[in-house]
Amino acid sequence: MSSTWGEKVKISVFGESHGKAIGVVIDGLPAGFKVDNDKILTQMARRAPGKDKTATPRKESDLPDVMSGMLDNVTTGAPLCAIINNTNTKSADYSNLLACPRPGHSDYTAYEKYKSFNDIRGGGHFSGRLTAPLVFAGSICRQILEEKGIKISAHISQIGKVKDKSFDPVEIPTDLMDKLSKSSFSLIDASKENDMREVVEKARLNQDSVGGIIECAITGLPSGLGGPMFGGVEGVISSIIFGIPAIKGIEFGKGFDLAEMLGSESNDPFEYKDEKIVTKTNNCGGILGGITNAMPVVFRVCVKATPSISKEQDTVDLQKKCNTKLSIQGRHDPCIVPRAVPVIEACTAIALMNL
Amino acid sequence: MSSTWGEKVKISVFGESHGKAIGVVIDGLPAGFKVDNDKILTQMARRAPGKDKTATPRKESDLPDVMSGMLDNVTTGAPLCAIINNTNTKSADYSNLLACPRPGHSDYTAYEKYKSFNDIRGGGHFSGRLTAPLVFAGSICRQILEEKGIKISAHISQIGKVKDKSFDPVEIPTDLMDKLSKSSFSLIDASKENDMREVVEKARLNQDSVGGIIECAITGLPSGLGGPMFGGVEGVISSIIFGIPAIKGIEFGKGFDLAEMLGSESNDPFEYKDEKIVTKTNNCGGILGGITNAMPVVFRVCVKATPSISKEQDTVDLQKKCNTKLSIQGRHDPCIVPRAVPVIEACTAIALMNL
Amino acid sequence: MSSTWGEKVKISVFGESHGKAIGVVIDGLPAGFKVDNDKILTQMARRAPGKDKTATPRKESDLPDVMSGMLDNVTTGAPLCAIINNTNTKSADYSNLLACPRPGHSDYTAYEKYKSFNDIRGGGHFSGRLTAPLVFAGSICRQILEEKGIKISAHISQIGKVKDKSFDPVEIPTDLMDKLSKSSFSLIDASKENDMREVVEKARLNQDSVGGIIECAITGLPSGLGGPMFGGVEGVISSIIFGIPAIKGIEFGKGFDLAEMLGSESNDPFEYKDEKIVTKTNNCGGILGGITNAMPVVFRVCVKATPSISKEQDTVDLQKKCNTKLSIQGRHDPCIVPRAVPVIEACTAIALMNL
């Protein structure tokens, strides 16, 4: 089912970019959890557009409107529905897209699936705006996880060719996790911010956009989570992560680098350390046989460049049935990677609630 | 749920490596499909061990025993259960593994989840042997898909540092697809076989193992398959692919290379060609907004080196609670990549039956 | 999962009786369906309270507010979310119920499950008010089914000891179906209305309430819907019908009367009639082996008397840990059977969309 995910904690995301509202129903939250609105606002702000030149100038209002499932900020155990009203939408911008699908966008495939009935304005249900309810839902889930000592933090691993440092997967400092998960331009090595912003600004000036990579870590997980085969942690996390627009790949631990490694290199030797069993390296990303081993879970996802660019592109005219050119007007992010960081964290939190 | 997957066509895989039997129940196959046993045998043989020096010498019997759901080789519409009896198992080899978990293996995490009740012999339910029923189930699914003109083929993209050519994602010749999906050492550029075998043989002689990458393509898919958010093709395929042991990453289209690409580079321009809409490039791997665009779907997965190596490794003794050394005895593949190729194809076929 | 139901068309119901709003997300509707708001209003009105003396005088506003999934009253294919704001709630009435659970109500069991965090006001998420979004969702589903010639109608089969006629399960006239599915006091034999209203009025004057039975029929179904075992029509319908508060039983065809029937009596003989295969009787309620046979599907559900009565009742005080007496104040229906009729029809429509 397209927009519903989860078994123990089930989310049902709805809304279209230029419709009346977007939102989410979260079914299965425990009763009696006191939600911290400030923490939600922090995460929503990290994802919100309009913060700086890397993002579209469209403004979004703040806290979603909770319709059910909370009483005095405490969960009741009933499904929690939160609504974000759509305001400040300029639908006129999108009038010709139904005829001329934007390259790299869902316009054409949505037309093939839903015909002309798809609400194409602003990307409709395919819009990156739908990640706002995900961040809301994930923010509640991560608060619940934090109470159990589980932390989730991601950072911009790469934009264009500029790379941040990587997590040390064996030992990730708590204060680094805390710093990253509040930042709006999350970097381990803060000195890389200027170079990255330059890459983005250059793309923007060229009416272009640029992609990147996000690395995410989870600490504090107990061992024994997940299961063999289709219940594995990798499968559960990836099935929700690929629900985020523009994500085209995911790798756990050393990922694709494992191809060139020997077993004697990639195997993580066990050892006792402070009477606990740890691994000396963590090439498997904290997951063996689909099950956590209590080491940090580390994974990386790649984010393709925003397809909406102002540069002229080749496309087709579905009505006239001929080739044509398209220059996309309207507001677009030249790079969504910084804003995607809290979305990755949020989806990870939702995934963990189901493990 | 660990070992059950799918909605329209649901598979339930069971068995342990050294138990009585392994097998699969397939629920939801259409009635009236004539199954070709030769095609099943071809695929089972590609996955079977003992073919050459890259694989473990253990022999497997041939066609699974179909218990239900077929009458005179025609599906009845009822659940199809197939059994593969375990024979020629040498369980004595594994007697000490419960105490000393093998690095890179599920021994430790399975112990944390199931305690000492896990059937550790031969890897139990975590064994790569469980991919045999997947190949069986996938082989039936791909026969059904082939009738609709859908082809699935994968090849060894990389072993160690030796790389095969890649698919041209815009146009993949039918005869290449057919050749690959029958080969037991699937390569686009057959001249790389020697180099790859040398890498494997060198690892074997060093009591080591080596990883690799598999690239998989699907042709003949109609546009409009999949859906936004969690119904996307990437999420569905990855959730079953990560059920295969040793897979640690997946990328669609240009995948992680998208990080360094500009939007003007990664966007695939549309054009009319022979009155059909195609894309000039296929960086998105045939999927936009989670939905197929009728171009080939192309993805790559990385396979870590077999964790079972004879080389001495550091581990812990769970009973004595101390660090120790382990040299794994028994039969192991120095490289499972060639045998994993038909497994990737099979899981892809099962995924497509659910789209 | 408590409040999510369905596979092909999935509904996720949310809200609490005295919270901000109630509503539903419907995921999986086909794109391009033109929704008729008048038909929705007709069904919402049949369920709405305050129509007459059988119902609570609380007023409800009219059409739910559609947030997504529709553009100019045509479905887009994206999830449809509809909201009904809660107004005119008098929460003060319910202040002491957390201490003294109402007999026959969910107060006590919800307390055991959710502790004091459950929003007990007005019954919270357990309230009959949550059937309003079900009627909304079902009303769209039945419009889609009607286009395929499928009709769903229910009537008040019994209130107290007063009984309506039953459907002739072999042949149900279209005009009867149409009449019933618009009526707010649906009866085959309209002459029974006075007697039934008298039973209800008598209960009301005695500060009491009364139960009943609803019979529902579906016509126009093709044969071959459903499946063996857990995919059977009976199981699918019953699993959603028991989601309606106060339903305690369901029977298909002759139901519990089958206990006293011989096989030669209960078997429905087949015959050709107008070149179509029909059954001479329809004791099985149109379902054999879980699969429709194209005869009308007929089932009956029993509805227990509204547990909220003003009459003094024995209960316990959870705080003082002693026995006590309770007289429930506030507005309550002395008989919910008439208002439950469109809810049964709506849930049946949702069930059929999943078959």
Add this chain to the structure above:
Amino acid sequence: MSSTWGEKVKISVFGESHGKAIGVVIDGLPAGFKVDNDKILTQMARRAPGKDKTATPRKESDLPDVMSGMLDNVTTGAPLCAIINNTNTKSADYSNLLACPRPGHSDYTAYEKYKSFNDIRGGGHFSGRLTAPLVFAGSICRQILEEKGIKISAHISQIGKVKDKSFDPVEIPTDLMDKLSKSSFSLIDASKENDMREVVEKARLNQDSVGGIIECAITGLPSGLGGPMFGGVEGVISSIIFGIPAIKGIEFGKGFDLAEMLGSESNDPFEYKDEKIVTKTNNCGGILGGITNAMPVVFRVCVKATPSISKEQDTVDLQKKCNTKLSIQGRHDPCIVPRAVPVIEACTAIALMNL
């Protein structure tokens, strides 16, 4: 999905009556549970045919063959697959049924769904024989539940017009539960056995069959199980129970009798008794708002008469497209109610493992 059921503990049933074998995969059992084979055999024997004149004389072999998921009779945590080979099948008996569907049977509807590909021999996948793996799976589940003090027992409530006593739903003696769940003709009032057997024998002599009612009780459940709406205990139990062939109705507590009861009669008053909260009556069958209240859960199901009777019946000839007569040869139970008792208990146990 037809033959797969459950979320936490998932069963996947397969097989056809005259195929090679029938069986079940159980996914999600806890690791480390010691299974008592004698208890399984007791339950399998209660369901097995050929015990006496109420049943078909076909013999069944004893314990299913466990292929996986158990080591030395202890569950490993991996999926447990059990196989029952089909022997002693006389398929010749059924040769003409594909042309002339048996009234009351699934022959016709299975033909409409699966066309001629359905394995009609012995009822195929629709056969009552498929309840054998359910009893096996349920027997393991009930052993696990028994360790937690939960007991499940059913009895023959009615055959034809002869009725057994009912459970006192407020207090059900443990020794009665134990006695019933071992009996092959389970009755509270043993004196009714002769009358019931006479009804069955009379039907048999008349080449006919007869229906009945089974009442089932669960004791020892904690309060707080289940949930509002679609997570309710009634819905979960009924969705698996309707998977059993011939079940056409289910009612909880007073069920359909609630129609004639006033709220003051049907509401169960709470009281403290031995410092525990109980209800003085138990008309709701231990379930309020879909959630258990720690009183016994009691429900009744109706079983239609076996459709296979030797008496001549009217049917159609699908090949000649005309009306015809049919006299069914072969072995049939004149009354399946006694054998259905352990099946109801088994499915209840599986349902409880999912709550």
